[in-house]
Amino acid sequence: MRIVCLHTADSNIALFDAAARAAGFEALELTHVVRADLLAAAEQAGGLTEAIAAQTREALLALRDNADAVLLNCSTLGPSVDDTLAAQAAPVPILRADAALAQRAVEGGGKVVVLCTVFTTLVPTTNLFAHAAARTAAEVEVQLVNGAWERFRADDAAGYLSTIAAAANKAYESGADVVVFAQTSMAGAALLVTSAAKPLTPPAIALAAAVQAARLTA
Structure with a gap:
């Protein structure tokens, strides 16, 4: 099984890898992509804007290839995972970690x-x-x-x-x-x-x- 994680900080990669090992997910293949620019843009804008949400959805959809699930690991960007995205992503589930x-x-x-x-x-x-x-x-x-x-x-x-x-x-x-x-x-x-x-x-x-x-x- 392959799960692709979208992060906004490099330091979170090791935390997810450690959690997978601790949970006994030996057969789980984790792939990590970091988009710190998305969180930086949201911070500069004072919060998540529709434009940043659209960029986030585009990034998440691009990660579906060869993935069994895609996981958004950023609470600021979380609302980008909405019903519209779920419909576009089917049958690959895209989830927000929080x-x-x-x-x-x-x-x-x-x-x-x-x-x-x-x-x-x-x-x-x-x-x-x-x-x-x-x-x-x-x-x-x-x-x-x-x-x-x-x-x-x-x-x-x-x-x-x-x-x-x-x-x-x-x-x-x-x-x-x-x-x-x-x-x-x-x-x-x-x-x-x-x-x-x-x-x-x-x-x-x-x-x-x-x-x-x-x-x-x-």
Whole structure:
């Protein structure tokens, strides 16, 4: 089985490869494509525009050849995966990584705190998790981890992850039942969290959803 992942940061490739190994997906062939320009354009525009969404859809459709599923791994660009794209992509499923994450996060109800580090993902993440929670008893709160993205852009990985871990610990201490890291770049911070359970992160959950979708359409 071949899954093609569209990322907006090179550093996310290793996180997905590690998640595949940890999940035992030995026969899974992962191919990675990085389009940092799409996220940079969205940040410059203050969010996802229709023009950037159209470019993202074009990029995703181009990845269907020889793929069993295509996975968009960027929460800012996530809304580009819509019904129109699904119709154009058939029979190859194109999924957004954070959609499966949202479903998993709210399935048990309770207070769910979703942490983000880049401001352009706040609106799409809030909309996604609100939609997922509408059919459950979950109460969702989306928060921006202030100062974290500046550390990421400065290549301060240690500072980035420690800032996120501190925000997760604070969320648990404030009563969160579930803490979610909305972006793959945040995944490494889960190992630094000392309060309660480890936060949910996209890579393993998204890969499992892509594998399932590919099997259903095989």
